[in-house]
Amino acid sequence: MLPIAILGAGLAGLTAARELRAQGLPVIVFEAGAAVGGMARSFQDAEGFTYDFGAHFINNRLAEALGAADICRTVKHYGEAVAIDGRSCSHPFGLLAKPGFVVSALRAKLRARVVKTAEDWFRQSYGDALAEHVAMPLAEAWSGAPASLLSPAVGDKFGAGLLKSLYLSAAARVSRRAVCNGYSHEMPESAGIYHVYPEGGLAALLEPMVRALGDTVRLESPVEKIVVENERVVAVRVKGETIAVSAVISTAPVPVLPKIVEGTHALDHLASFRYRPMVFVNLKFEGRGILPDTMLWTPDRSQPFFRVTEAPISMPWLAPEGKTMVTFDIGCEVGDEHWTLSDEALAERCLAGFAKLYPGIDTRYLGAAGVIRTPYAYPVYLAEYETARRRFAETTGVAGLYSIGRNGEFAHILMEDVYWRTLRRMTDVMAYVGATRRERLDVTEAQKPRSAWGWPRKAALPAGGVVA
Structure with a gap:
């Protein structure tokens, strides 16, 4: 039986490979890099400061599903705040305490608004005041586009309703654990689902799957081409070698x-889909608890960053005792000023902006730990290709070609949702491969001519790439 080719050895790719192998299907995982993990990577400097490739949120349910529960520590606290007019407000309770926001939100609920853009969605959902001072500035910072040009589908990334959020926040206080609140949309959140962090860094989560897959994973093997014939995947080309496959x-x-x-x-139109590049700047400081909580959103458009995270507030083991690490998220474009600035210049710019929020913080500055740049951080839901995005969410348009994971689905999803969605997607892959195999057995050479790859030239099979 021809193998199924999987491009990428991150969480989605390894989950897909493990599930398909468990069903008796042959797979080959092609990873372009020298190590598995994709964006699930952690870094540590000589002083013991640890930081991740962006923000990753793992809960106990995902850790158990991956077979990595025994290496995870419980996160006892996690919270978010918003910096507004020189002060910080906790999320969501602090924002609810501002009368102007509450009155504006109530007015929005009393009037009907035609929702055609993200701006319409924010104004209808939160009211004009909160939309203009908080929601839209943040959405525009991480998307790089005006809210008036974004699809209202950006609202899909936000979590549970207010009552559910209040319940989960109360559960976190009672249980003294960082109960997940709005981080999973595929599975229900409850008081028993809480954040954890793996000893050894994010990539340690994937080690059980890597061991189970063995030499199925081929490192430093970028797929150069996916070969399609008659709108059906037939092969992949890796390092100049063409390998016949049953699906990709x-x-x-x-x-x-x-x-x-x-x-x-069939895929040419996907070239217009945009991702928001990001720069993550990690700075070290004396002391701990600089921020009011783990994450601080900064809708001030004059700041170079829109989010600041002090992970050691929630996970003290990520920094030496008596010290802390603060991560600054900067939205940019490849080749622009922030993308091309030196690491030293970026650190200076973030420190200067941070000092506006916390005067005198520069006296506690210990230096930069590291700067990470990624051209593919957040999918940008522009209204102009919303119809095409929704169509892609149903099919790639090529039989036997499936697109999974955060980047592959072009979706605002976090790690646990990537896992469960990938598992569900594999049922489609198995159905396609099974139907193709039966067809190959039923159709003889005399009945229907075949291509050089051994596939029937015409077949009524379902297109691949279901991304429900």
Whole structure:
């Protein structure tokens, strides 16, 4: 039986490989890098400061599903705040205490608004005041586009309703654990689902799957081409070698697919899909508890960053005792000023902005720990290609080609949702491969001519890439 090719050895790719192998299907995982993990990476400097590749949230349910529960520590506290007019407000309770926000939100509920853009959605959901001072500035910072040009689908990324949020917040206080609140949309959140963090860093979560897959994972093996014939995947090309396959599962960013697929123009329109590049700047300080809580949102458009995170508030083991690490998230574009600035200049700019929030903080500054740049941080839901995005959420348009994971689905999803959605997607892959195998057995050479790859030239099979 021809193998199923999986592009990428991150959480989605390894989950797909493990599930398909458990069902008796042959797989090969092609990873372009020298190590598995994708964006699930952690770094540590010589002083013992540890930071991740962006923000990752793991809960006990996901850790158990991955077979890594025994290496995870419980996170006892997690909270968010918003910096407004020189003061910080806790989220959501502090915002609810501002009369102007509450009155504006109530007025929005009393009037009907036609929702065509993200701006309409924010104004209808939160009221004009909160939308203009908090929600839209933040959405525009992480998307790089005006809210008036974004699809209202950006609202899909936000969590449970107010009552559920209040319940989960109360459960966190009672249980003294960082109960998940709005971080999973595929599975129910409750008082028993809380944040954890793996000893050894994020990649340690994937080690049980890597061991189970063994030599199925091929490192430093970028897929150069996905070969399509008659709108059906037939092979992949890796290091100049062409390998016949029964299906391809990609975790690559959506705009990359048209560049590596040959034999069809069905994916050409995906080249217009945009991701927001990001720069993450990690700075070290004396003391701890600089921020009012673990994460501080900064809707002030004059700041270079829109989010600041002090992870050691929740996970003290990430920094030496008596010291802390603060991460600054900067939205940018590849090649612009923030993308091209030196690490030293970025650190100075973040420190200067931070001093506006906390005067005198520069006296506690210990230096930069590291700067990370990624061209694919957040999918940008522009209204102009919303119809195409929704169509892609149903099918790639090429039989046997599936796109999974945060980047592959072009979706605002976190780690646990990636896992459960990938598992569900594999039922579609198994159905397709099973149907194809039966067809190959039923159709003889005399009845229907075959291509050089051994596939029937015409077949009524379902297209791949279901991304429900």
